[in-house]
Amino acid sequence: MDLVIARALHVLAVVIWIGGVAMATTVVLPAARRGDLGPDRLKAFQAIERRFVWQARTAVVIVGLTGLYMVAQLDLWSRFQSLDFWWMHAMVCVWLLFAFFLFVAEPLIVHRYLHKWAASAPDVALARMHRAHWVLLVLVLITVFGAVAGSHGWSIF
Numbered sequence: 001m002d003l004v005i006a007r008a009l010h011v012l013a014v015v016i017w018i019g020g021v022a023m024a025t026t027v028v029l030p031a032a033r034r035g036d037l038g039p040d041r042l043k044a045f046q047a048i049e050r051r052f053v054w055q056a057r058t059a060v061v062i063v064g065l066t067g068l069y070m071v072a073q074l075d076l077w078s079r080f081q082s083l084d085f086w087w088m089h090a091m092v093c094v095w096l097l098f099a100f101f102l103f104v105a106e107p108l109i110v111h112r113y114l115h116k117w118a119a120s121a122p123d124v125a126l127a128r129m130h131r132a133h134w135v136l137l138v139l140v141l142i143t144v145f146g147a148v149a150g151s152h153g154w155s156i157f
């Protein structure tokens with residue numbers, strides 16, 4: 001029963017987190033870049049991102065804890081030695097990438113430097129942020145596809 005709940009919480013947190021990334025990439029950033037959210041495009045985007053960042057941080061913590069719990073309880077460590085389970089590596093890599101960004105880079109680097117740079121060149125800043133969001137979104141979608149298909153028996157190797 002505890003494993004069922006861990007899996008359900010894992011997927012729930014993934015839905016909230018990745019849903020937010022998809023929304024930012026395909027809806028908010030294009031609207032901000034076109035000026036549909038008001039004249040101060042960067043401010044509008046940041047107002048939305050600032051509120052979402054706490055949801056994303058909470059979701060990342062839940063995904064990490066429930067994921068580790070499942071690996072430990074099901075003793076799945078050996079999967080990390082096989083390429084068959086590439087999606088297990090993908091989950092951990094994507095998690096590390098986002099955890100680093102949300103807990104280290106965002107408060108330390110983005111707040112200090114990116115805001116100044118973005119204020120002087122908002123077009124370039126928004127375009128780069130949009131590209132970075134697309135790269136992350138594609139990576140997480142491949143990971144979700146691989147994790148659902150892989151954990152239900154699909155293998156490409």
Ligand code: HEM
Pocket residue numbers: 007010011014018063064066067068070071076091092094095140143144147148150151152
């Ligand atoms: C520390 C990071 C993570 C660990 C240790 C972890 C671990 C796990 C484990 C052990 C499973 C169950 C596998 C099985 O039943 O065979 C699983 C399932 C899954 N994980 Fe993760 N995960 C992590 C991060 C992520 C991330 C970042 C995503 C999304 C991008 C993700 C998405 C999923 C999905 C969609 C499933 C399939 C659920 C299902 O269909 O039953 N996980 N994860």
